[in-house]
Amino acid sequence: MATTGHSNNVINAKLVLLGDMGTGKSSLVLRFVKGQFLDFQESTIGAAFFSQTLALNDATVKFEIWDTAGQERYHSLAPMYYRGAAAAVIVYDITSNESFERAKKWVVELQKQGNPNMVMALAGNKADLEDKRKVSADDARAYAEENGLYFIETSAKTAINVNDMFYEIARRLPRAQPVQNPTVVSLSDGSAGQRSQTSSTCCT
């Protein structure tokens, strides 16, 4: 039961994706987890739960990634979605001002509801579409700095900055975690239900 600075320290971290429809949430996950990109990524139904492990110098971070499953479309996302999340990626599309405004609303929501120690990243996706850009990187960066977010522009299509973003989030996760809920029981034998080692979740 390693809790601090060992090289074999394993951190389980729930990461949630938020953002307007079509901004590329699922595409970013697909790029990160499978190294793929689809030009006609379907609006998300079906799989909405992935895991990916990153090895850092001082720890191994196992991300448990939650995609929204479309519940946010009519403002009906359940609080369970961001409950206990160690990290959130708020995605907007650099070619859409509307999606940037929506991203700001998500930030407010998370600041209100989420874990105060949550690592939040603002991703300006579709950075390959420079000629259609509507949201300037400077505006977004200024907004991110004011609100304590990590900002990066990404492209799920060309893969630019996608892995970097997840690595940076992994680096920013708190290392020393209080030992939590030592008696959480497992109901499923499947890998998904497992909560072991250090859990980088919160307790709010």
Place this chain on the structure above:
Amino acid sequence: MDQEYDVIVLGTGLKECILSGLLSVDGLKVLHMDRNDYYGGESSSLNLVQLYKRFKGNETPPESLGLSKEYNVDMIPKFMMANGTLVRVLIHANVTKYLNFKAVDGSFVYNKGKIYKVPATDVEALTSTLMGLFEKRRARKFFIYVQDYDESDPKSHEGLDLNKVTAREVISKYGLDDSTVEFIGHALALHRDDSYLDKPAMDTIKRMKVYAESLARFQSGSPYIYPLYGLGELPQAFARLSAVYGGTYMLNKPECKVELNESGKVYGVTSDGETARAQKIVCDPSYLPDKVKKVGRVARAICILSHPIPDTNKSHSVQIILPQNQLGRKSDMYVFCCSYAHNVAPKGKYIAIVSTEAETDNPQVELKPGMDLLGTVDETFFDIYDRFEPVNNPLEDNCFVSSSYDATTHFESTVTDVVAMYSKITGKELDLTVDLSAASAAAEQS
């Protein structure tokens, strides 16, 4: 929302969400709406501000009670049997990955003014102070019979056909006292009245076995488990399942009027001037008040404490059953308690809920025997609510209405209702044979 769906579900209570999830997984196009801006309907878990708003009007919570958002107080408090039917549904639907459970520390029964740990095995029978020396030995023999009973092995039946002999006959064979029979019937087999005594013993023996097997599963002081952050997580998990399989979610929809055609069949639901069309609707009783009747009332007291319930070995989570005859009542009383250990209250706080089927109009007086077990309370909220059951024929109008949650029943009746509704809606049986043994029995280290 001006579209055609296979099924429209109204209300996001646990039953509605389980059905929405199962139907979406079956490939049906589901629209799920709720008039409230939160998930859970009657089975939600409230924070402190919501709790005060609901039960105390304009009063604001005192600071001494801590942060509002750290409270998740169940409106329908229940614990889940570790090997029970609800757990089977969770595994069947594969939603366990969205939830974290913790074992419940204790299971107690009330006897002559005091509370005792419920003995569930032959070993526990021998050490229990609930029974005298000779009674312990008789109870031990009966527990061994139940543990060894195997439907497929006639040798274990000791000449009794449990489908024919009554529970009363089996119990009298072991010569058990009335008070032993009482805790076995009410606290182990979880019967709500004594009618089981004159029914075939099989049901009671099976219930006792589920209790004992659930108790063994997580090596805790009770056979129960409970989700972190409260039961309100359960409807949300099934709603997510439904959404993952394409279900559309809309909260905060005013009115949600069910539209019937001239022959009384449902054809859609109107909200905000728009009508979504569907041949079938599923809802809780509040969405179709003309198709339900009142069948009872539940009295409850929701209490905030700063200590565990006295005489429960400082248990952070505990169930106490007060059998009807102990109180001279017609229905059992239940005490449910959970703490910050299950993330339902701020550090140092405990939530205790006393509930029973109401027999009077005065919950303060009626719930006193349960309240008396709690010691000092920081705050109490009294309440009485009505229970409804549908009176329509869903084969005629295609309106599938669930029954209200019964404070004195467990998830057994919840799941029975859901399984029956699923069959009526789809014409199929729900197969809940899941491999419980494959699920890890060990409590994991975190």
